Amino acid sequence: MMKDKKDNSINLVSPKDFYGVAANCGSSSLPDMQNADSSQIKGANVPIMQVGMHNFKLPLKFISKDCEVRELQASVTGTVSLASNSKGINMSRIMRTFYDFKERVFSPEILSEILRAMKKQVSTSRAGIKISFQYPMKQKSLRSGLEGWQYYDCAYEARLDDLDRLRRLVHFDFVYSSACPCSAELSEHARINRDIYCVPHSQRSKVRVSVELAKGETLFIEDLHAHCLNALKTETQVMVKREDEQAFAELNGAYVKFVEDAARLIYAELDKDSRIADFEAACIHLESLHSHNAVSVICKGKPGGFNASFNDFSSLVC
Numbered sequence: 001m002m003k004d005k006k007d008n009s010i011n012l013v014s015p016k017d018f019y020g021v022a023a024n025c026g027s028s029s030l031p032d033m034q035n036a037d038s039s040q041i042k043g044a045n046v047p048i049m050q051v052g053m054h055n056f057k058l059p060l061k062f063i064s065k066d067c068e069v070r071e072l073q074a075s076v077t078g079t080v081s082l083a084s085n086s087k088g089i090n091m092s093r094i095m096r097t098f099y100d101f102k103e104r105v106f107s108p109e110i111l112s113e114i115l116r117a118m119k120k121q122v123s124t125s126r127a128g129i130k131i132s133f134q135y136p137m138k139q140k141s142l143r144s145g146l147e148g149w150q151y152y153d154c155a156y157e158a159r160l161d162d163l164d165r166l167r168r169l170v171h172f173d174f175v176y177s178s179a180c181p182c183s184a185e186l187s188e189h190a191r192i193n194r195d196i197y198c199v200p201h202s203q204r205s206k207v208r209v210s211v212e213l214a215k216g217e218t219l220f221i222e223d224l225h226a227h228c229l230n231a232l233k234t235e236t237q238v239m240v241k242r243e244d245e246q247a248f249a250e251l252n253g254a255y256v257k258f259v260e261d262a263a264r265l266i267y268a269e270l271d272k273d274s275r276i277a278d279f280e281a282a283c284i285h286l287e288s289l290h291s292h293n294a295v296s297v298i299c300k301g302k303p304g305g306f307n308a309s310f311n312d313f314s315s316l317v318c
């Protein structure tokens with residue numbers, strides 16, 4: 001629809017003309033504000049650390065440890081650096097570059113190819129990408145022999161810096177039950193000394209494990225799940241009959257844990273895996289005793305790696 005300047009009437013552009021105009025224009029003859037000269041920069045003419053797209057969604061293929069390919073919904077965030085004197089980036093090129101890979105099977109390995117293509121297409125010195133997805137795994141019940149699907153919040157992340165150094169990270173959330181060791185002791189004390197029956201407090205808890213892969217190494221989601229289960233034992237259950245519930249109660253009795261214990265148990269597990277160059281684990285226990293949560297963060301402490309910078313845990317609440 002175009003406004004006729006003379007008599008203020010509105011000219012309706014016919015569909016033929018509309019597409020004709022569009023076909024003749026092409027984006028090359030359209031204004032290109034993102035590539036305007038530095039006189040068009042508003043505010044301070046300084047570099048920008050990250051600029052790009054957050055949370056665009058598309059179906060992607062992921063491969064399991066037993067080589068099964070699954071199509072899952074993914075949410076992608078891709079950003080690049082922007083130098084001073086540059087007004088803006090060609091924003092669509094981040095998504096268009098990513099779409100060039102959309103038929104590929106995704107694992108941490110492919111991210112470096114995508115980042116190199118992003119740096120080239122957007123002519124930038126740094127690039128970063130994070131692909132978040134929910135990964136399904138079958139969980140066997142503790143005693144009844146049944147099974148059910150459990151979904152895990154995961155993400156593959158990678159960054160390519162100015163010197164083309166690559167960091168590849170895998171993030172994995174593991175939800176578990178934490179029975180309090182102090183409450184367990186106090187309950188036993190009341191039973192033995194005053195014949196009082198008590199139930200120690202326990203609560204749903206979560207650990208977000210972020211691991212940096214060693215150069216040339218890979219890790220499957222199933223590997224991180226195995227590490228968390230070996231460390232914490234009391235994963236929340238899917239298919240539960242009474243015999244499974246009794247088994248779960250026994251498991252919690254055998255593996256009581258403070259939020260400090262959870263962090264150190266995960267540390268001990270991840271520290272053994274040579275495929276992991278660095279890691280951070282953030283734990284949150286949604287306390288049923290308190291009106292607040294108990295939290296902890298632990299990291300391997302590789303120089304220049306995760307430094308357990310202050311975590312406000314807001315993104316961790318189950």
Ligand SMILES: Nc1nc2c(ncn2[C@@H]2O[C@H](COP(=O)(O)OP(=O)(O)OP(=O)(O)O)[C@@H](O)[C@H]2O)c(=O)[nH]1
Binds near residue numbers: 089092
């Ligand atoms: N840089 C930038 N672009 C934005 C922003 N918000 C919306 N856009 C739009 O992103 C759209 C796509 O940008 P481009 O990738 O440059 O589109 P294009 O110029 O047709 O793509 P090329 O042909 O690759 O140059 C443009 O219409 C921008 O106006 C923003 O905050 N920053």
